[in-house]
Amino acid sequence: MLIIGAMLTMFLMFTGAADNKKSDYIKYAEFNVCYNALEKALEYDIASHKSDEKIKLNWIELLAYLGARYGGDFTGYNEADMTELVERLKSGEKLTDITKGMKYYKYYYEVYSAVLDGFTGWYITEKPDENGNRAEVKEYGLCVFSPIAKGFAFSHYDDFGAGRSYGYKRSHLGHDLMASTGTPVIATETGTVEIMGWNQYGGWRIGIRSLDKKRYYYYAHLRQNRPFHPDISEGKIVNAGEVIGYVGRTGYSTTENTNNIDTSHLHLGLELIFDESQKESNNEIWIDVYNIVKLLSSLRSSVVKDENTEDYRRKYNVISTKLPQY
DSSP states (O other), X not given: OHHHHHHHHHHHHHHTGGGTSOOOSOOOOOOOOXXXXXXXXXXXXXXXXXXXXXXXXXXXXXXXXXXXXXXXXXGGOOHHHHXXXXXXXXXXXXXXXXXXXXXXXXXXXXXXXXXXXTSEEEEEEEEXXXXXXEEEEEEEEEOOOOXXXXXXXXXXXOOTTOEEOSSSOEEOOSEEEEOOTTOXXXXXXXXXXXXXXXXXXXXXXXXXXXXXXSEEEEEEEEOSSOOBOTTOOTTOEEOTTOEEEXXXXXXXXXXXXXXXXXXXEEEEEEEEOSSGGGTTSTTOEEOOXXXXXXXXXXXXXXXXXXXXXXXXXXXXXXXXXXXXXX
């Protein structure tokens, strides 16, 4: 009954029936998809696009089906449930028919799309050929990156919702990646730099908005004195995989450029935005990205150091074919 009650509340928020006013955007969302489900759905998606199979699978659709089936609770995830869905789709059944009786499929599809849209697709990447020269290759797969550059160590655990006390008691609405000061921080997704500068809670931080406006990435506690990559500025579009700054331990101070965090780490936050009024409000939607970061550990941007400036830059370009020039 508790699950049904929570589901009804989410549905009312989605449809606007809760306050008898028209409201066509989601006001509450969680992302509790387990790592194994993410990994398997991604595997099906990529394999279908790289093969000659007539049916192309969409990992967001697969996950939304399971989300609706499980009521958003993936603690009981069974891979056989996803396999069964894939087999039905490959046999020719339409997803619209399969989900016809699932009242909340639309809700979960919109939520999971807000989280994962743009994570997969065709892209142009550079790779060394047999002579060591750079060659452009068109590939399909993940086109978003781990926030920590390749070759740099980090550790993490699921700390979303943990208590924080600086300023006032609150929940931790992000994910901490422990890494050494100076570790290059990578733009996970292509987007526009909406803000960069000092915040007493986040220290030196950068906020990047995805091109579809649905996701706002918050990178905080960057290093003292030289927190940002010199090529980054507000209003600029940065590509996924680019170096945007460096891990540090700034913040927890009203005095700018203060190291007041005990342990050097990157705070990564991901806010979902279904309506622009949510962006700066008392009802912001921040999600747990632990399993997403874990998934993205398989794709880390290679970087090289400029010995003159001591800044890092990405080694190989990756350009999404969804960008306007394509």
